[in-house]
Amino acid sequence: xxxxxxxxxxxxxxxxxxxxxxxxxxxxxxxxxxxxxxxxxxxxxxxxxxxxxxxxxxxxxxxxxxxxxxxxxxxxxxxxxxxxxxxxxxxxxxxxxxxxxxxxxxxxxxxxxxxxxxxxxxxxxxxxxxxxxxxxxxxxxxxxxxxxxxxxxxxxxxxxxxxxxxxxxxxxxxxxxxxxxxxxxxxxxxxxxxxxxxxxxxxxxxxxxxxxxxxxxxxxxxxxxxxxxxxxxxxxxxxxxxxxxxxxxxxxxxxxxxxxxxxxxxxxxxxxxxxxxxxxxxxxxxxxxxxxxxxxxxxxxxxxxxxxxxxxxxxxxxxxxxxxxxxxxxxxxxxxxxxxxxxxxxxxxxxxxxxxxxxxxxxxxxxxxxxxxxxxxxxxxxxxxxxxxxxxxxxxxxxxxxxxxxxxxxxxxxxxxxxxxxxxxxxxxxxxxxxxxxxxxxxxxxxxxxxxxxxxxxxxxxxxxxxxxxxxxxxxxxxxxx
Amino acid sequence: xxxxxxxxxxxxxxxxxxxxxxxxxxxxxxxxxxxxxxxxxxxxxxxxxxxxxxxxxxxxxxxxxxxxxxxxxxxxxxxxxxxxxxxxxxxxxxxxxxxxxxxxxxxxxxxxxxxxxxxxxxxxxxxxxxxxxxxxxxxxxxxxxxxxxxxxxxxxxxxxxxxxxxxxxxxxxxxxxxxxxxxxxxxxxxxxxxxxxxxxxxxxxxxxxxxxxxxxxxxxxxxxxxxxxxxxxxxxxxxxxxxxxxxxxxxxxxxxxxxxxxxxxxxxxxxxxxxxxxxxxxxxxxxxxxxxxxxxxxxxxxxxxxxxxxxxxxxxxxxxxxxxxxxxxxxxxxxxxxxxxxxxxxxxxxxxxxxxxxxxxxxxxxxxxxxxxxxxxxxxxxxxxxxxxxxxxxxxxxxxxxxxxxxxxxxxxxxxxxxxx
Ligand SMILES: Cc1cc2nc3c(=O)[nH]c(=O)nc-3n(C[C@H](O)[C@H](O)[C@H](O)COP(=O)(O)OP(=O)(O)OC[C@H]3O[C@@H](n4cnc5c(N)ncnc54)[C@H](O)[C@@H]3O)c2cc1C
Ligand SMILES: Cc1cc2nc3c(=O)[nH]c(=O)nc-3n(C[C@H](O)[C@H](O)[C@H](O)COP(=O)(O)OP(=O)(O)OC[C@H]3O[C@@H](n4cnc5c(N)ncnc54)[C@H](O)[C@@H]3O)c2cc1C
Numbered sequence: 001x002x003x004x005x006x007x008x009x010x011x012x013x014x015x016x017x018x019x020x021x022x023x024x025x026x027x028x029x030x031x032x033x034x035x036x037x038x039x040x041x042x043x044x045x046x047x048x049x050x051x052x053x054x055x056x057x058x059x060x061x062x063x064x065x066x067x068x069x070x071x072x073x074x075x076x077x078x079x080x081x082x083x084x085x086x087x088x089x090x091x092x093x094x095x096x097x098x099x100x101x102x103x104x105x106x107x108x109x110x111x112x113x114x115x116x117x118x119x120x121x122x123x124x125x126x127x128x129x130x131x132x133x134x135x136x137x138x139x140x141x142x143x144x145x146x147x148x149x150x151x152x153x154x155x156x157x158x159x160x161x162x163x164x165x166x167x168x169x170x171x172x173x174x175x176x177x178x179x180x181x182x183x184x185x186x187x188x189x190x191x192x193x194x195x196x197x198x199x200x201x202x203x204x205x206x207x208x209x210x211x212x213x214x215x216x217x218x219x220x221x222x223x224x225x226x227x228x229x230x231x232x233x234x235x236x237x238x239x240x241x242x243x244x245x246x247x248x249x250x251x252x253x254x255x256x257x258x259x260x261x262x263x264x265x266x267x268x269x270x271x272x273x274x275x276x277x278x279x280x281x282x283x284x285x286x287x288x289x290x291x292x293x294x295x296x297x298x299x300x301x302x303x304x305x306x307x308x309x310x311x312x313x314x315x316x317x318x319x320x321x322x323x324x325x326x327x328x329x330x331x332x333x334x335x336x337x338x339x340x341x342x343x344x345x346x347x348x349x350x351x352x353x354x355x356x357x358x359x360x361x362x363x364x365x366x367x368x369x370x371x372x373x374x375x376x377x378x379x380x381x382x383x384x385x386x387x388x389x390x391x392x393x394x395x396x397x398x399x400x401x402x403x404x405x406x407x408x409x410x411x412x413x414x415x416x417x418x419x420x421x422x423x424x425x426x427x428x429x430x431x432x433x434x435x436x437x438x439x440x441x442x443x444x445x446x447x448x449x450x451x452x453x454x455x456x457x458x459x460x461x462x463x464x465x466x467x468x469x470x471x472x473x474x475x476x477x478x479x480x481x482x
Numbered sequence: 483x484x485x486x487x488x489x490x491x492x493x494x495x496x497x498x499x500x501x502x503x504x505x506x507x508x509x510x511x512x513x514x515x516x517x518x519x520x521x522x523x524x525x526x527x528x529x530x531x532x533x534x535x536x537x538x539x540x541x542x543x544x545x546x547x548x549x550x551x552x553x554x555x556x557x558x559x560x561x562x563x564x565x566x567x568x569x570x571x572x573x574x575x576x577x578x579x580x581x582x583x584x585x586x587x588x589x590x591x592x593x594x595x596x597x598x599x600x601x602x603x604x605x606x607x608x609x610x611x612x613x614x615x616x617x618x619x620x621x622x623x624x625x626x627x628x629x630x631x632x633x634x635x636x637x638x639x640x641x642x643x644x645x646x647x648x649x650x651x652x653x654x655x656x657x658x659x660x661x662x663x664x665x666x667x668x669x670x671x672x673x674x675x676x677x678x679x680x681x682x683x684x685x686x687x688x689x690x691x692x693x694x695x696x697x698x699x700x701x702x703x704x705x706x707x708x709x710x711x712x713x714x715x716x717x718x719x720x721x722x723x724x725x726x727x728x729x730x731x732x733x734x735x736x737x738x739x740x741x742x743x744x745x746x747x748x749x750x751x752x753x754x755x756x757x758x759x760x761x762x763x764x765x766x767x768x769x770x771x772x773x774x775x776x777x778x779x780x781x782x783x784x785x786x787x788x789x790x791x792x793x794x795x796x797x798x799x800x801x802x803x804x805x806x807x808x809x810x811x812x813x814x815x816x817x818x819x820x821x822x823x824x825x826x827x828x829x830x831x832x833x834x835x836x837x838x839x840x841x842x843x844x845x846x847x848x849x850x851x852x853x854x855x856x857x858x859x860x861x862x863x864x865x866x867x868x869x870x871x872x873x874x875x876x877x878x879x880x881x882x883x884x885x886x887x888x889x890x891x892x893x894x895x896x897x898x899x900x901x902x903x
Contacts, residue, residue: 467701
């Protein structure tokens with residue numbers, strides 16, 4: 001019997017696991033996919049918002065500001081790419097300017113520091129590529145860019161190192177209360193017993209809730225589509241550039257990424273299917289046209305990838321973080337739309353408090369792992385590179401040409417605390433295949449490395465989630481190197 | 483210090499190194515990131531190489547082997563499994579490999595022969611879902627010919643580039659069903675012989691003026707939807723055709739691999755990503771030469787070899803005689819010309835005839851290629867057929883080149899005339 005089982009290993013589940021791993025309890029995370037960060041947490045804008053957006057008094061406002069504050073320190077400790085580059089909300093007419101002023105006031109009420117209203121001249125000075133018609137902006141110095149999946153991974157890995165059990169490929173199908181208190185969670189051919197549940201299932205949080213209690217809320221997936229641009233476009237924006245917020249979110253943004261690319265998106269489009277992360281011509285075109293109004297010089301021919309993510313929008317308009325009214329010890333963390341990535345560590349703190357008030361006794365462990373470091377070959381000095389290669393020649397074998405990722409780093413990932421189960425799993429841990437050729441060059445090489453290290457057949461190797469086989473058969477002759 | 487470092491050991495790098503050696507250079511090093519020399523030829527196990535140069539049909543590896551054989555006894559050094567990470571205008575080359583670690587080498591001249599990479603789905607912004615089973619034709623070629631695995635059984639091919647056409651045949655011979663080859667332009671971008679031998683001979687339909695407009699499948703690819711396109715290449719609603727398939731191969735263009743060059747500040751044609759070169763295959767940085775697909779995408783390895791031999795010879799001349807100055811004549815793409823090499827000519831700086839390589843941007847029948855300067859026709863070349871899929875070559879006597887100004891290469895007008903004549 002576990003003390004706590006967390007359902008879902010997105011950034012929220014991972015942050016909760018990390019937070020709980022500081023205490024002397026037994027905890028587990030159940031994730032339906034074959035890797036952490038397989039849902040919304042890998043497909044978003046990757047922004048740590050300063051916190052001027054949410055309506056004052058909401059949970060979103062409180063948790064965003066606190067979460068953003070915690071994120072900087074966590075990223076340093078856990079070696080997650082994070083850059084505080086600041087954000088601008090651009091105004092193009094008087095109406096926009098009114099919204100911008102309102103955001104400024106909101107931000108002050110929410111306790112956001114370092115907010116500043118800029119005039120057109122000031123904007124042009126720090127953001128020369130912004131459209132000439134810009135007439136002012138809200139500048140938030142604290143806003144940062146982050147690698148969302150490495151953030152999730154780092155939190156989950158640290159939790160695992162501290163004893164939290166992670167069960168991948170374990171979709172929760174049903175939940176039944178145990179006569180002696182607590183719950184039994186059923187997956188395909190397996191079950192787990194636990195005293196407390198944290199429901200962090202993202203867009204599926206309502207489905208999970210409804211497995212244990214009467215419906216209280218429902219989640220609508222609202223899709224946002226993106227363009228990821230080649231590194232040569234990264235100079236189009238020095239800061240995170242937003243338009244004024246719209247009905248469903250913060251509108252289309254243009255921002256550099258921590259990997260050195262430029263990200264453009266997202267649109268907003270409610271969909272009826274919780275797994276529908278496709279893109280559409282119309283959706284992409286909307287993003288493109290909107291972005292060009294803010295930054296007219298973006299060259300969309302330099303796109304290297306499109307993707308989309310699903311916001312978990314609940315019918316309550318705020319984050320839901322509370323004990324389930326009809327099920328004791330069952331805590332919902334639902335409706336975690338944007339700024340959920342920013343708020344995650346604060347959401348986790350709050351979830352832990354709720355567990356305590358529901359009766360979970362928590363005692364801090366004397367010692368925990370609270371650091372993480374991985375080798376990033378590309379960023380090392382020539383001397384450091386040499387030293388590394390002399391120690392282990394695998395670091396001298398460059399596998400991904402676009403991002404300069406070495407075999408050594410891929411082997412590190414494969415022997416990490418949460419070993420990847422697919423080529424994209426390796427990508428999320430090392431950056432291989434993130435670049436302009438999108439794995440065209442390194443994909444086959446990584447496939448062979450995984451097969452070799454895991455002693456699997458190449459036809460068993462996955463691109464990403466379960467079922468995403470890359471190869472179907474051997475050829476008649478078996479190839480020249482077989 | 484080395485005389486010449488050649489970056490890339492494909493047909494371009496091999497021919498350039500051999501030629502530089504023949505022209506007197508001693509200290510030559512070829513650096514190749516792959517385990518073997520030969521470049522992309524290693525995965526091209528089909529026939530069709532060497533018709534021009536050797537007057538016989540060789541496979542890619544056989545063609546490469548001829549040059550690898552030639553290296554023997556020349557003293558040319560080769561480093562394989564070695565990635566070049568950076569080059570500088572001062573001709574330093576930063577390399578990394580498992581046995582020697584990270585090193586900085588220095589040479590009197592560099593020759594860039596890094597080849598090209600394939601355009602991906604991302605570059606085309608094809609909407610839809612993102613399942614496994616969508617890969618470039620070149621990656622598929624590698625899986626099938628080198629690794630010995632089939633990437634799928636029911637295949638649609640987007641783009642009628644040569645690699646896609648070759649793979650249509652290869653996959654069919656391996657027992658896969660190729661359902662269609664889909665090309666957005668009204669003409670194929672591949673060689674005519676490949677259309678005949680790889681599609682028609684196997685009854686694979688070619689859909690011209692069509693493109694993929696949607697992709698279905700959450701895990702592995704399940705269906706692709708293609709639509710007819712209008713003159714602006716926009717999809718026409720109502721013309722959708724659906725194919726049930728598990729694989730989509732992309733053969734939608736090659737991009738010269740010039741990230742190293744860009745970082746070193748070498749001038750690049752941002753439309754093609756190719757290097758900007760003089761008639762002696764020198765780039766905008768003196769002493770840094772280039773040849774092969776890194777300059778412009780070739781269809782025939784034989785042309786690569788010819789161009790690279792010239793580049794190698796000119797690099798040798800640079801090392802022996804120093805920098806070439808002289809007036810520069812710009813070349814201009816006139817009517818009907820899609821791409822053109824060289825971009826610049828220095829009449830006095832080199833010897834020998836000037837070779838122009840170009841592609842037309844639409845199909846032409848019974849037209850002449852005209853080279854002119856200041857409204858004066860310098861030369862005219864009759865051609866029965868010219869198509870965008872096949873690179874054309876014409877040669878001009880150096881004496882014809884003006885001292886300065888511009889030279890235009892163009893296709894004659896429909897009426898057979900030249901509006902400026
Ligand atoms: C387009 C877009 C842009 C965004 N941009 C930002 C931003 O810039 N900044 C910001 O702060 N926030 C942003 N957000 C919001 C942020 O991404 C989310 O709030 C955050 O990722 C939510 O994390 P999560 O862990 O709740 O959900 P998820 O990451 O979706 O995780 C839920 C997990 O639960 C698993 N799961 C589901 N059902 C089951 C089951 N039955 N059994 C087991 N596991 C299950 C899923 O597989 C998944 O891994 C954005 C969101 C979107 C969609
Ligand atoms: C998939 C494919 C199929 C083809 N099929 C045919 C055909 O059937 N018939 C025909 O006549 N022509 C064919 N061609 C065209 C012809 O083979 C090519 O034009 C020719 O191979 C180009 O030669 P290259 O040396 O410029 O480039 P490549 O052959 O690509 O060689 C470039 C070399 O540079 C190396 N390199 C690149 N960057 C670095 C670095 N940073 N450090 C170290 N090494 C590096 C690469 O590993 C590679 O070996 C084909 C081309 C391709 C891409």
